[in-house]
Amino acid sequence: MRGEVAAVPRGWVVAFYGSTIGKKIVMAATGVILVGFVTGHALGNLLVFSGPAALNRYGELLKSSVVILWIVRVTLLAAVVLHAHSALSLTRLAQQARPSRYAKHATQASTFSSRTLRVGGVVLLAFIIFHLLHLTTGTVHPAFSPTDVYGNVLVAFSIPAVTVFYLVAMLALGLHLHHGIWSAFQTLGLNHPHLERFRRALATVMAVGVSLGFSLIVLAIAFQLVG
């Protein structure tokens, strides 16, 4: 409580995740998993430029082992849930920590990407749900085929509203990665001066690369440069 020096609580998992730093470390660690996934996903999707056979073969390969597929899916789901829960919890704490706002508050050092991280995260969560219903289960897809990945994406981005939503989400993803990757280094304590330039550069390159890679695929299909 305020004004008292705390007694030691029991249970290290509860104590760890109960602290703001513990939540941040969980967010950083799950973020690393998700960055790894999204990078692989972007690289794999570029096969759309090699034609239907290549992309569909890649799709088959990913689903070739049901066990591995579900291990990956469960890991990613757990990562997203923990990432979102820690974010939500820290956002609430932050809002409670400043009940009365400043009449005038100038930001001096924070980047645009850091200030849009939370709202971008909400956009991404909405996008992930839509994207799974759209191109994994096909629930909201007009003509979904479980085997024809190539055909599915061609149909998907012939609808302008869907294309725009995907592009907005990829912009949010780029901004999210730009602050998130740098921030993960900081949270995991990797801050040697030798790393400073590298981690800023890595965050920028990854953010631009992944966001642009996905967007190019969507745009190429929308403008019928592919297919």
Added chain:
Amino acid sequence: MKLRLKIWRQQGPHAAGEFVSYETADVSPDMSFLEMLDVLNETLQLRGDVPIAFDHDCREGICGSCAMMIDGVPHGPQKSTTVCQLHMRHYRDGATIVIEPWRAKAFPVIRDLVVDRGALDRIIQAGGYISVATGNAPEANGIPIGKDMVDRAMDAAQCIGCGACVAACPNASAMLFTAAKATHLGLLPQGQPERSHRAVNMVRQMDLETFGGCTNFGECSEACPKDIGLEVIARLNADFLQATLKEREGA
């Protein structure tokens, strides 16, 4: 110089506050910001009004007492400077200046611009110390310490506990303060035995005091009058993780 000041007035911890505008004439560019407020307070007293309460002590930038948000920036527009070392020559004649207290749940307003920063003291109490046996002072050079370590520890030890980091942080987080205090001890041999305990206990107290969490915005370091860098935050994060993974006491 003539100035228009919009200052937060609040009679007590539970009173509703409001901004009150004051016009000041005869402000000399040579005055410090606090001297300008002193002159305003004298005029208020002569008029029979209640002077504006603000914290101040050394007035040479080392005690960490003076603390106010000036035009949305802790300690005002000059970088690496406390309010007492900010001078009116940085303002143009006729300027409007908005002055309000640090705003955080952990820093309740006592009166006007004065807030209770006891939360920072309690974080120190929780672990911002080293335990030494009392007796004669030990020989100063008894333990060899590398110059680079001394310099880095001194950089962190420059923290004056003014609370500008909390004030500037969009999350009202006290990470820069806590991390600076943990780091200046953790970099030195004397600080090693209690390093894990220190990280865990200080962080726990920081959370209990209702500060927000750190999201690496970097506003704190920019606002810090002593230029404490973000590297201390990464270091405290690492100490906390290490305490959980390696040490028996855990988080």
